């Protein structure tokens with residue numbers, strides 16, 4: 372089974388942007404623009420916008436995700452939100468292990484694994500982010516880093532749960548910098564991640580897995596990146612904040 376049989380998934384990661392009124396506006400602008408999309412379309416919004424977004428997407432194919440969740444169902448974890456709480460809201464997706472969480476909020480491979488398994492246990496679909504730092508790429512260890520992050524994140528995950536996981540390859544040096552990995556670099560790293568998954572769960576499971584590229588994807592470079600065998604979609608930051616840009620990437624993934 373190859374790319375042609377995998378559904379492309381384009382997910383917006385709004386990060387810490389948009390208040391509720393802006394959320395309503397952006398989603399109402401997006402709705403007509405993505406109504407003929409032949410790929411999955413997800414917007415991952417701040418916690419405070421989740422309810423607004425869930426309401427705003429009604430009647431469209433846009434799905435709503437959160438950007439993180441804690442591994443405990445409840446308890447003394449000030450400032451955190453649990454997978455159970457997301458589920459109760461009606462959220463279907465959650466990003467786990469974004470490099471900004473790893474860089475600025477002390478997220479480790481171990482906590483990524485704990486958060487991912489908690490999310491799966493609540494029936495959420497996870498967008499798991501992995502990717503190397505610039506120094507690591509320069510050292511020639513991109514493959515090892517992506518492989519290690521993938522293996523640790525998936526520790527204890529059953530093969531049956533893989534269908535609820537999307538992996539996003541996000542080279543940290545390309546995020547929010549305007550520097551995009553070349554389509555070849557993205558394809559190579561996504562291929563390594565797929566081989567890692569194959570070594571853990573077998574080829575068939577790995578071939579069915581959606582692997583996205585993320586890092587300054589935009590309407591200009593999306594088509595080339597998405598044309599690559601191992602790149603099945605995109606996790607989009609900056610360009611997801613403007614309806615015309617995000618919908619252009621959705622269109623590129625729908626070809």
Ligand code: PGA
Nearest residue numbers: 546547586587607608609
């Ligand atoms: P960017 O962000 O598209 O702004 O580089 C991508 C991401 O962080 O997921």
